[in-house]
Amino acid sequence: MQARQTLADIRFLLNDVLRAPAQWQALAPFADTDADLAAQVLGEAAKFVDTAVAPLQRTGDEVGCRFDAGQVHAPPGFREAYQAFWQGGWPALACAPEDGGQGLPAVLEAVLFEWLAGANHGWTMAPGLLHGAYECIKHHASDTLKAQYLEKVATGEWLATMCLTEAHAGSDLGLVRTRAVPQPDGSVRVNGSKIFISGGEHDLTDNIVHLVLARLPDAPAGPKGLSLVLVPKILQDGTRNAVVCERIEEKMGLHGSPTCVMRFDDATGWLVGEPNKGLAAMFVMMNAARLHVGLQGIGLLEAAWQKASAYAAERRQMRAPGAKHTSLIQDHPAIRRTLHTQRAWIDGGRVLAYHTALQLDVAKHSADAAERTAAQRWCALVTPVLKAALTDQGFHGASACLQVLGGHGYVREWGIEQIVRDARVAMIYEGTNEIQAIDLLVRKVLPDGGQGLAALLEALPGAAPSAAARARRDALVQITQALAAAAPADPELPYWVADDYLRALALVLLEWAWGQIAHAAGESADARWSAPAQALSQWVLPEFDLHAAVLRQRIAQAPSFEQKQPSALDG
Missing domain, CATH: 2.40.110.20 (Butyryl-CoA Dehydrogenase, subunit A; domain 2)
Incomplete structure (x- = not known):
């Protein structure tokens, strides 16, 4: 993956869609971090990723790590790239200045690690847990331990x-x-x-x-x-x-x-x-890691998309409908559908992940208690959705991108088969995606009867939703209420349907994200944004009805469910 290819898109999402600079500058620690400084940081980060990390992708896969009598040797070039990484201050972007960090907004770190994962997932595993370990030590370790280890971990020296x-x-x-x-x-x-x-x-x-x-x-x-x-x-x-x-x-x-x-x-x-009380301390680390794993899904899908898009722009096969001559395969509807659909997930996923990173800083630093509470609710409910939905799409979407290359995609020299293999583990580690779904529904949504989820959906910022988007949000709230009513008599019910529930919520959030993109793009006919928006409407959002139907059917089968809320069961 080439990070510099994504710079313009990411600046648009941060500056025009999310208005991120205004959000972080409202927080005291980041008041002096303007859009120009952020652009400079991201520009240098993209350059480092493309020149120091991405070229090691194939070496890491083909040479791998070597085990020798208890010692492990990294693939050629990995140590040199990592030493340049920490000495350049990249692991410390979002760490506090008093701990050796640069004190920048968490969303800039999020973009960096998305790029790193897409460029070289194996290499990125090394610094992937640093920020979570930093937060864990900072908030839970003794002063003696912090004096010995905090700065070393914050800077990435260790x-x-x-x-x-x-x-x-x-x-x-x-x-x-x-x-x-x-x-x-x-x-x-x-x-x-x-x-x-x-x-x-x-x-x-x-x-x-x-x-x-x-x-x-x-x-x-x-x-x-x-x-x-x-x-x-x-x-x-x-x-x-x-x-x-x-x-x-x-x-x-x-x-x-x-x-x-x-x-x-x-x-x-x-x-x-x-x-x-070790789990409480460890979960600080795990929650930080789960957002980064969701970002891995985006980065890996972007990497696969770049390869598929480049191939489709060069390869000629048959005639597209209505064409008089052999066509580029990017002109065939089946290929356009694949490429535009994955772009819908990449760009919508970015909006959700970057908004979550912004909310992490609001939860820490806002002077307004209500803002902190709302930000904490967003992070608690949305983080498992991002981890599960984006890693699922990272793997299955990368496989769809491999399909664009046909037999060449299955051959190692084209590089996309490695992305598919590397992406698979993200659905497993940091809590399997099934565990994420159970955590979301059983531990975070149902205990208050779905009130927190309803409040989150009602308070989604930005432009007013379309009628279709409002209907999907309302349907999910009604289904949630029905689940909360039925679950006491059928304790297994939430566990049967947790995956469907998480996916339905992911689609509702993805639709919100694209609503913000569309609002920022205005009346522009730029196919860069209009084509994936159309793919979202035609090929992605109809999936919501499938999961809603599964949820309603299973609720109706609950042993003691009384249909006190018929709208929740309506098709």
């Missing part, structure tokens, strides 16, 4: 991991067995094994900061008995800690990123946050 998963536990963190035994000096000794640890061992940086979920000796069973422990690869005195990489996994994709099996043998660590 990379970080998130060590949750164990072979027997998977996503059920309540089954974690790793132990942390307190020591007289205030440290703990950690024993246990973790799997699927991205970047658990490598030679990109001189130290690695592991954030490990473990149990204290007197901890209660289940997730409420988990504590978070900071375990460095290299201790303060320069000695190697008792942290061992046993092997790296052979994977479908992401060959440039080592996925490690890690063993802790009486490793020295220190508690982060309060005992038995």
Whole structure:
């Protein structure tokens, strides 16, 4: 992917659609960050991505990481690119100046990591958890730990991991067995094994900061008995800690990123946050990671689209309807449908992700309590939608773009098959997409009867919705109310339909995003925006009716559901 190809589009979405500079300048920390400064930062970021990171994409896939007696060696060029990355200040864009950061709005970091993922997903896995680790340490670690580790993580001089998963536990963190035994000096000794640890061992940086979920000796069973422990690869005195990489996994994709099996043998660590409250500290890191994973879906889909679009503009095959001569395949309706549909997801997804990044800053820094509350509600409800819907589209949309190249798409030299392989994992890690759907519906929407979701949809900013958009929003609110009424008598109901519910909400939000794009574009007939807008209407939004029908049908089958809200069940 070439980041510089997207600069004009992204500036339009930030400046004209979202009016992002005015939003962040209303917050005290960013009052001096104007649109010109942001444009300069993004221009330099695009240049770095295109020249230092993108050229390593194929090498990372074909050479991969090398495991040698507990040590992991990154593919050629990866260390040099990473050293230039952190020394150039890129990991620290959105970190506070007092912690070694640049104090810029989170949305600029979001754009950077979208580009990085599209240019070289394997390489980007290395710094992908940095900002989440920074937030976790900043908000939960002791002053002593912050003095030793916060700036190193903020600047990216040291990379970080998130060590949750164990072979027997998977996503059920309540089954974690790793132990942390307190020591007289205030440290703990950690024993246990973790799997699927991205970047658990490598030679990109001189130290690695592991954030490990473990149990204290007197901890209660289940997730409420988990504590978070900071375990460095290299201790303060320069000695190697008792942290061992046993092997790296052979994977479908992401060959440039080592996925490690890690063993802790009486490793020295220190508690982060309060005992038995490790999940609360860890979720700060995970929520930051989930937005970035959604951005990975956008970046990977953009990368696939660029390859498909370039191929379609050069390849001639048969005659398009009405043509007199052999046509470029971009003139065939089937190809146009594919390319325009993926653009609808890319550009609408960007609006949603960038708006979410803006809301993260509002939730932190706004002087208005009501604004902070609304921003927190947006981030809580929309983050799982972005993670699931955009990674799903990143994979399936990239596969559709591969189809544009026909047999050439299936051949390695064209590069698009790697994107499809790399994209698949984003639907799994940081909480599978099924878990995201359950989190959204069961934990965040239904507990208040859907009132928070209704308030979010009612308060969507910008231009007034069309009649069709209003009807879809109303239908989703009515379905939510019906689900809330039926679920007490049918506890399995929300779990059966959570995926359909998340997808329906994603479509409603995508329609809102395109409403804002259309408002900003005005009466322009520019096909750059009109063609994907038309594809959204013709090929994407009709999917809402399918998911609404599934939801209504399943609600009607609930054992004790009384049809007190017939409008929720109407076709």
